[in-house]
Amino acid sequence: MGMELVPVGVVHSSVRSGHEMPVQGVTGEVEIYPEYVNALRSIGQNSHLILLCWMHEADRTVLTAVARKVASDLPEKGVFSLRSPPRPNPISLSVVRLLGVREERFLEVESLDLIDGTPVLDIKPYQTGWDCIFSATGHDRSEKIQKMGTEAYREGLVREAVNYHGMLCPGVAVGVRIAEAATRMLGGDLRNPALSVVPGNDPCIADALIGITGARPGDHRLLFMQGDKAPKNGCLIRKGDREVAFLLRADIPRTPEEILSCDEAVLFAADLHDTEERKLPAHPCVRYP
Template identity: 65%
Template sequence: MELSPIGLVRSHLRLRSDMPVQGVEAEIEVFPDYAEALSGVEENSHLILICWLHEADRAVLKAVARKVSRDLPEKGVFSLRSPERPNPLSVSVVRLRGVREGRFLELENVDVIDGTPVVDIKPYQTGWDCVFSATGHDRTEKIEKMGPGEYREGLIREAVNYHGELCPGVAVAVRVAEAATRILGRDLRHPLVSVTLGADPCIADALIGITGARLGNHRLGCSGTDRYVFACPGEEVVFHLRTVPESVDAVFACSEAVLFDCEICR
């Protein structure tokens, strides 16, 4: 097996320990010999970036998701997204912001450090690469150990990945989801959590993206009003929407009481 790098990551981050979970803006320098292979790449909003994690420990078979908390249970690396693994390939979906000089890709959500060798680049195709119905482990314990800023960033990414942009309605949905998580004390993607959506289409999109609720898994309903409801066995949280501020910054700056009233039924 022989791999030849086709480019390098150019980033302001040089230490793995400085990398946030959601990644950063960075650039891929594609080597001149491979520049022709980029023809047509600008037609895609997102790409699959495959890199070789050159600083990884290839002897590690079990690890902890230490970016979240070192107190989490140890798992096999094939059930984690740890950089330490026998063949340290990084596979991530990144947003393409532009192409410069025919061979420099300007990207968002890049989670590898400066100088990382790039092995391959592929177009991300929703119909093939997105499995919205996919399920995973219960993240409740992980969420409990996250800082509020880190959890918010994760919610924003899940919401934007489904809705397409960070607008004020999406920001309100993130604030609602933060409150629902705090009150219910569990991962909103848990199969026992059902969601009833209100009338705002942006908030509805965002909450579907965050919760994974669908009509087909019997977790999704619609009130058609200003009510947004999260329910699990023995508990229900009802949010009555009060206002949607005109900017995302305003949504995140104001108190929850400005955005919605909350009713808890047990």
């Protein structure tokens, strides 16, 4: 069966090579060709868009690869289990935030992970209720996290937290630093099903930790304590028989930038101790007739 793909636009980006692309992407522009301008009607009603593009410089002969932006000695995987550009049909799927529309056909976007000149095949609105599967699971990222640099790991945590909360506020920044410390002290991927979170009374920190860990009340990983056991000015993160109690300092920096760059001890005290391992049901959901 023959197929014909016709580009509807082109990416304008400050990045000219895939090797130079930051993991979190950049701010850039998507130009839609004049003959397709009517297809953009009402596009500004959406905060986020899905871009389908053709990675024109990708190697189409590659079937297995390594996530080399993290580390070259990670296990090799099939390209269908990776998001790397080389693949038989190099179609990219990118979720970007729409910042504005210029001259009716130039879309200013952020989190754009495409190089300059990439042909655009299609644009779809991102719809949270359909496109966000918060309970989705994937491979354990522990080995990958160990090989990531501090800055790259922090950028990933910020994106996960902001995607859930909606913005980078001071509370979210503190949540990111708590997650960094929990990774170091408890080890491994914070989305591990053995890890649970007891949030404190700051809703922004709670949102950040939920977005990063994927913890939910329904899977018994997001827990709430009553009375004296509830953390008043901090939070608890548990994994197996170990628990880290985070106590926030009284006077912490006021901007996300300061929070993300300052020494950890300025933000909180962290106490690692043993606790009785919780036995959870194999499937926590209640089944009704």
